Amino acid sequence: MKPLFKVFVVSAALLFANADASGATGEPLGDANALHGQHEAKAVFMIDVNDPRKLDHVLNGIEETDTGLVGQHVSPQLVVVIIGPAVAFVTKDRRGIPYMEQSAVAHAQATLGKLAHMGVRLEACGVALKGMDLKPEDVISEVHPVGNGYISAIGYQAQGYALVPVY
Numbered sequence: 001m002k003p004l005f006k007v008f009v010v011s012a013a014l015l016f017a018n019a020d021a022s023g024a025t026g027e028p029l030g031d032a033n034a035l036h037g038q039h040e041a042k043a044v045f046m047i048d049v050n051d052p053r054k055l056d057h058v059l060n061g062i063e064e065t066d067t068g069l070v071g072q073h074v075s076p077q078l079v080v081v082i083i084g085p086a087v088a089f090v091t092k093d094r095r096g097i098p099y100m101e102q103s104a105v106a107h108a109q110a111t112l113g114k115l116a117h118m119g120v121r122l123e124a125c126g127v128a129l130k131g132m133d134l135k136p137e138d139v140i141s142e143v144h145p146v147g148n149g150y151i152s153a154i155g156y157q158a159q160g161y162a163l164v165p166v167y
Contacts, residue, residue, distance in 0.1 A: 030072055041069050042077040044156040045164045046149065048084040052097075052104035055082075055089055058166050059111040066118055079156055080115065083125040083149035090124050091138045109140055116142035125149030 035041070045062055049055050062080060069076040082090060088097060089105050090112065097105055116122055122143040129136060129145060136145035146152045157163055 031068070032072075035069075035072055035074050038074050040075045040077060042156075042159070042161040043164050044079040044081060044153055044161040045166060046081045046083060046153045047086055047166045049166065050085040052089045052101050052108050055086055056104060056108040056111055059108060059115060062120065063111065063115060063118070066115070066120060076119075077161070078115075078119075079121045079123065079152075079161065080112075081123045081125065081146070081149045081152050081156075082143070083128050085128070085132070087124045087128040087134065087139075088132055090122075090140055090143045091134060092140055093138065095134075095138075096132075109142075112140065112142050123149065123152055125152075 043065075045058070047055065047058055049058065059080070062078065066076045066078055088094075089108055094102060094105055112122055123146045124139050124143045126136065126145050126147045126149075128149065129139070139145050153163060
């Protein structure tokens with residue numbers, strides 16, 4: 001898949017994840033075909049973005065996904081693994097983040113708090129933290145630092161989680 005097309009597909013999916021899910025008749029849309037016979041859905045979202053607004057948008061889409069699964073009587077088992085430059089947005093002191101992005105980072109961190117409260121496991125890649133000269137203790141309490149985000153994603157996939165990469 002070409003990179004530009006990937007961006008379009010992910011952007012379109014996230015755009016519609018936050019839209020009112022109703023059809024032409026006004027009836028709520030559902031995912032009955034995809035979820036037929038399912039009682040549990042396991043997914044690991046690997047997020048690698050460099051814009052806090054995009055991070056927050058993606059996190060809101062994950063919140064909608066969790067809520068949508070519960071509303072369709074499917075138990076969500078969701079994990080978010082934050083890798084790359086996005087780890088800077090999950091730090092306590094937000095060191096190095098421009099003033100104009102502080103509000104977006106605060107909003108993304110509030111959304112992370114909601115996701116943690118909903119039972120979504122949140123992880124930050126230790127390799128990315130080290131690369132940005134950040135320490136695990138710099139990470140907000142809702143997010144769990146892990147040694148390597150790729151290894152984490154691989155491990156969750158081995159446990160049956162579907163990988164949802166977001167770049």
